[in-house]
Amino acid sequence: MATTHIKRSTSASRLVNYAEKRAVKKDGFNLDIQYAKSELKQVRDVYGNPGKTQAYASRIAFSPLEFNPQDPHDQATVLAVAKAVYAQAYPNQQVALYEHADTDSLHVHAVIGAINLETGQKMHGNWHQYRDHLVQITDQVCREQGLMVTKPDPNRHEKRTMAEIKLRAKHQPTWKDQIRQAVDHTMQNPLIRDFQAFQDDLKQQAVKVWERGKNLTYQLLGTNYKSRGTKLGLDYEKETIFNELASRQTQSRTNQQTQRTIKATVNSARTNFNRTEELSGHSDSAASHSQNVVGSTTPADRTDRPTGQPPVSDDLKQLRRQQQQLTSPIKTDLTKRLRGLSKTNPTDQSAKSDRPQTDPSRTGQKHPDRQSAQQPSEPNHSSNDGPNR
Incomplete structure (x- = not known):
């Protein structure tokens, strides 16, 4: 049973120096293990792609139930299995292998050159993808060699020492568990989107956190208990x-942009709706005006309407009936007043009756006296002392 690990590094020489000191056996793939540092540097210089990432640090550990760390035969077998794994996982990379036997399990440290020997390009991706790829290859090689395959541990995202395991078996919480619980509670809050907010929220839970190089260090306030994040778990x-x-910040910006787009769309729709209502109001007024014009036409105009024109609406007929009902009392009142006036002036009627009637036979004759009387006489100014006022 084997477990794997891989992580990016900015110094290939430092990785080689660490792994080479305690190595019981060593081997290389696509390079001479005796000149690992110089050959890794030559490849970087030839392809002119130095960059920040020079290599990847990886490790494969085997269970003590299968291999004895002090047995030379087991040491050779483990190194051969590790070389088969990395040769299949990274066939175009430089790989330096160093086997350690200073713990309960045999494990092999691998320094993987970042540059592909065929393309000259660096490895692209993140260490999660590299680890998953390496795990699949390791399980495949272990099956081929007849070794046990590592089963996924549901708690593999947490690293625990033997002392923690014993305390947990006794149902006794540890100070590291307090830090883990505080971090889990903080990360469950979707409003935590930057490191400052992360620090402030943990401080309220009596946990201090700060950056220390490539790691985070956690400490319980008021105590000397502190641990790096790599010791707590993935x-x-x-x-x-x-x-x-960073993912939460990106999601927040995306949501804000989506909300602004939706708001602009809603406002535009409301504006268009209001304009439509205004236009519909003008059309209604025009329609009512046309109805009034139609209502004011004379009966003669209505009789001359073409036969194809639609009949008058029921609303217009009702309006006309109301107008007739309103005007009929006015006509009746006016008639009564006229009759009253004719009764109050009987002298005018008698004077009209006493007037001599003209003989129709004499209408054609001219009456000189009457005509002369009808002609206006010239004014006599002799009797006037001055102009009239």
């Missing part, structure tokens, strides 16, 4: 926390 490492915070 979920508490700096890269995991920062990636999650």
Whole structure:
């Protein structure tokens, strides 16, 4: 049963120096293990792609139930299995292998050159993808060699020491568990989107956190208990926390942009709706005006309407009936008043009756006296002393 690990590094020489000191056996793939540092540097210089990432640090550990760390035969077998794994996982990379036997399990440290020997390009991706790829290859090679395959641990995102495991078996919480619980509670809050908010929220839970190089360090306030995120587990490492915070910021900006787009669309729709209502109001007034014009036409105009024109609406007929009902009392009142006036002036009627009637036979004759009387006489100014006022 084997477990794997891989992480990016900015110094290939430093990785080689660390792994070479305690190595019991070593081997290389696509390079001479005796000149690992110089050959890794030559490849970077030839392809002119130095960059920040020079290599990837990886590790494969085997269970003590299968291999004895002090047995030379087991040491050779483990190194051969590790070389088969990395040769299949990274066939175009430089790989330096160093086997350690200073713990309960045999494990092999691998320094993987970042540059592909065929394309000259660097490895692209993140260490999560590299680890998943390496795990699949490791399980495949272990099956081929007849070894046990590592089963996924549901708590693999948490790292626990033997002392923690014993305390947990006794149902006794540890100070590291307090830090883990505080970090889990903080990351469950979707409003935590930057490292400052992350620090402030943890401080309210009596946990202090700060950056220390590539790691995060956690400490219980008021105590000397502190630990790096790499010792607590994968979920508490700096890269995991920062990636999650960056993802939340991106999601927040996307949501804000979507809300602004929706708001602009709604406002535009409301404006168009109001304009439509205004236009419909003008059309209604025009229609009412046309109805009034139609209502004011004379009966003669209505009789001359073409036969194809639609009949008068019921509303217009009702309006006309109301007008007739309103005007009929006015006509009746006017008639009564006229009759009253004719009764109050009987002298005018008698004078008209006493007037001599003209003989129709004499209408054609001229009456000189009457005509002369009808002609106006010239004014006599002799009797006037001055002009009239």
